[in-house]
Amino acid sequence: MTAQPIEPDASGMWSPDPVRQRLASYTIEDVLALPDDAPRVELRDGVLVVVPSPTYAHQTISNLLWTWFRQNVPFDVSPATAVGVAISHRNTFEPDVVLLKRPVVAESHYFDAEQVVLAVEVVSPGTRRRDRLEKPADYADAGIPHYWRIEQNPVHVYAYDLVDGRYELVADSAEELIVTKPFDLRLPVRDITP
Template sequence: MSAEPIATPSGPWCPDPIRQQRADYTLEDLLHLPDDAPRVELVDGIIQVTPSPTLGHQDISSLLWMWLRAHAPTHLRAAQAVGVALNTNTSRQPDVLLRRADVAPDRSLLVPADVVLAAEVVSPGTRRTDRFAKPGEYAAAGIPYYWRVEQDPVHVYAYRRGDRIGPGGERQYELVADSADLIELSEPFEIKLPVAEITP
């Protein structure tokens, strides 16, 4: 009698529930996801499927990417939804980021030293993560600047990694500007961003 092969479940890819319970996924696993895998983030060894963004979220994200692309100096480049390996078992995908221009274009996973600014557009399903979890993770990883963009009305909150130490011993972000009209900053470059230009 011969053994029957185990049937492979049909349907879209999803994380292995046993590995999810063990929280033992790593960055290496992300690099080997199948082509049909949805957009995911890795948080403390657990793969989280990110919800599909709304059209309004995507409009703001695209407009911010285009504005940064048009205004950033040549040593910086804007990108959208590229993974950033924050540590061995956590990777996030900021909605928009500014990276160093000398990073190889074939990279699909950046390290914090590659990233100058991470920006998140807040949606109803991501409020807690974008307001609390991600800024803490980005600051702990050493990303110098974080922008949070709220919708309805569009309002930009710009943060810089400061000297204040958080409960885990890492430096935290401090708010340096916020406006629904005009964001003016001298870092990471001279910025004069009319919020209307990223408002759909």
């Protein structure tokens, strides 16, 4: 099946086709064919899931972490925000921040899971279950070697490494996160706190 453009509803606003949603028949090609005015979505088992807009604090944490990574990670990885990770043909995610193995194709919006070194999610009230349970399990199934979860109020970072197909907590802190993988890092949490 080829991706068909998704038309706006009677009000002029984009919305997923209810029949295709029930059939769970969306693919990554459909996501790539979304109109420019469509909301941010992730694909979960063939169903389009609208991702809530991040709050100011959420976005600030993501942007500060991206900036910190740009200044402190080795050149063989590149930080990014608001890009997709293709887990499978029927599953995509848009982590808040990722570290990608170089080279990175600048025109790409989606990257294969094999290119992701670290996926980071900033937890918000509307994403708690997904960021704490669902996404880590799917990132682990996709073989993404490292996952960080950042809680807000106060900002607290949890770092996980993939061990035998599951994430294990290796460090957490509300002051300074110290990890040795994917490389030695000492992240002062105040540097990513709004």
